[in-house]
Amino acid sequence: MIGSLQSLGLGIVIVMATMLMIALLSSPFESMFWWSRRQRRDALPEPHPLAEPPRNPPAVVIYLSGIGTLAGDAHPRSERKFLRRLEGRIAPALLLSEVFPYSAKGVPLNGERLFNWLWEAQGRIKARDGFGAFGVNLRNLFQVLVSADRRYGPIYSAGVADLVLAQLRANGIGPDYRGPLIFVGYSGGAQVSVGMAPFLRAHVAGPMYLLTLGGVISSDHGLTELEEVIDFRGPKDRVVTYGAVGFVPRWPIFRNSDWNIARRAGKFETRTLDGMGHNGRGGYLDRLARDKAGRSNLERTVEAIATEVDEITRRAPSGPTAPAAGGVQDAEGPA
Secondary structure, eight states: OHHHHHHHHHHHHHHHHHHHHHHHHTHHHHHHHHHHHHHHHOSSOOOOOOOSSOOOOSOEEEEEOOTTOSBTTBOOHHHHHHHHHHHHHHTTSEEEOOOOTTOTTOOOTTSSOTTHHHHHHHHHHHHHOGGGGHHHHHHHHHHHHHHHOTTTHHHHHHHHHHHHHHHHHHTTOOTTOOSOEEEEEETTHHHHHHHHHHHHGGGOOSOEEEEEESOOOOSOGGGGGOSEEEEEEOTTOOHHHHHHHHSGGGSTTOTTSHHHHHHHTTOEEEEEOTTOBSSSTTBTTOSSOBOTTSOBHHHHHHHHHHHHHHHHHHHOOOOSOOOOOOSOOOTTOOO
């Protein structure tokens, strides 16, 4: 009896692992399928309708989640608490957080997918045990690598940029809006933010900034479109070092890489969040871990990012000449 149960359990594990591997290896094909359908339909998607009346907040903050998320409207609990507090703190700036950054089509993992039941199961396990997030994290990590890839990245980034553009228009932010557009990219969300910057440039009039929270970024051409990249990191966060080592063009010997050109241009600043790690206990969004003054990591992170949003809003230059409304550019990027 015990042997039969062990065999059954092993079989289930093998089947689950096989399906997970298929889902991971097919990561680039979702972007390619989205692009092929778009090419058949039109060279560009239809312009996104602008909500009435148009809005003019002092800044627009777009949050792109870390790799542990299932959907744009189903962030992990810690991120939901972070977003609620951040929204209240930065008002009247507008906070948008419903874009799922790990799909060029914007399809959540628990949406209309072949393996949606697998991701839903992972999400339920994650709610009880952080290790249960491994499959979701790994799948979304593969999407981050797709975004960073020179071959598939532009296609992927064009898709996510179109999702962001739709959110902007749906919230009354038109092509003439000249306030700052501030991305807050947590973990892999930082790379996705950089990747789509060139495709948004033709459709937003104001300057674009990136605030990374434990962000992982490749040497991406999108860095040239950002006014500034402010890197929030804790001394216990090892994840941020992976990008510095793993993305070879970031190495100092590659002086003409996009990363090193942006660095020489003074686009990078680092803000240290003392005592913090990447996630979980002691992470940026931990509401239980506290400093000597009694402030939680969550409170400190919210205040640090909100303070930077306030500062950018205060000193942001006027944007370039406003472009015409429409969908994102072709995947080859701007001319």
